[in-house]
Amino acid sequence: MSHKIILLVCLAATVCSAAKVPIAIYYESLCPDSAKFITEQLHPAMKTELRDVVELTFVPFGKSQYVTQGADVTFTCHHGPNECYGNRVHACAIEHIQANSYQTEYTRESLTLDFINCLMRAGKNFPDNVYPGQRCAAENHINNWENIKTCANSTDGSQLLRKAGETTMRLKEPLTGVPTILFNEQFDKKSSDGAQVNFIGTVCKYAAAPQPRICAQHNSASGLGVSALLGSMVGLCLLRFLY
Known part of the structure; x- marks a missing residue:
């Protein structure tokens, strides 16, 4: 019995x-507030069992803008040209990072999060003006940095960043601050602001x-x-x- x-x-x-709680993070690669949220709230929280109830989507565009001329896309970013490159690296990493069958302790999601966390932790401090992509890839078990870098320096990266821009511009309420965090595909200012100071507590309200x-x-x-x-x-x- x-x-x-x-x-x-x-x-x-x-x-x-x-089902897992869908959470979308709208952010910028060189935004101090985005870095603070990802490194101090999001990343530590996702190292707990909270990762089992959350489905993350990263949208690295923020307050950037773009114009198209034929097949070419030109971006203007909130924190300057370096941020445009950083946003492309993020977009390419989100698209191309894959887990390896012989590294079962890592998932595509955990690798992506760790890589983004490393990039955001570096902030604007690039020794010798070298973007930390290769270092962050090596430190976080990302084995295809060359593919990510090639993507970021090509039209593929521009198209991926343009997609992030289109996703941002489709928001029902225009983006007014960065980062902006959506729960269940809905913007709620109280939840977005609350997540930036207490991500775990905010997620638990939805789980x-x-x-x-x-x-x-x-x-x-x-x-x-x-x-x-x-x-x-x-x-x-x-x-x-x-x-």
């Missing part, structure tokens, strides 16, 4: 587990049960104890499964 109960609980958890354990310290919903709240949600899932 106990084995049947365990099986039912497991099945109920599977049935009730929600469905069963939530990762790290949410417990951020959950104060309706004065209920977290264990009681999660227990009641699991119970509802179990009842829904049984009936």
Whole structure:
């Protein structure tokens, strides 16, 4: 009998587990506020079990602009030409980074996040004016830096950055600040601002049960104890499964 109960609980958890929370990060490669958010909030949070409930999308364009002349695309970026190059590197990395079958501890998502975090941590301080792409690739198990660099210096990189621009310009509410963080493909200023100072707590407001354990310290919903709240949600899932 106990084995049947365990099986039912497991099945109920599977049935009730929600899809990951889609989170889109609209940012710029040389923006200090973007760097602060990614290196101090996003990256540390995604090294916890929170990574299992989040689906990240990076859009490296921000307040940039572009004009097209035939097949050519010319960009003007918020923090100057170096940022335009950085944005292209980010766009190419997002497109081309792949996990290797012999490095099972890394996923495409974790490699991309670690690479972007390294680039953002470098900020505007490039020793000898050398962009840190190759160094960040070597430090973060990225084996195809040459492909990323070639992309960033070609029309492929320009087209990828243009796509990021089109995605940014399709926002229902025009971008007013960088970074801007969207949850569930919807802009909510309170959530976007909150995520920049408490990313974990903000994500936990969107994550469905069963939530990762790290949410417990951020959950104060309706004065209920977290264990009681999660227990009641699991119970509802179990009842829904049984009936």
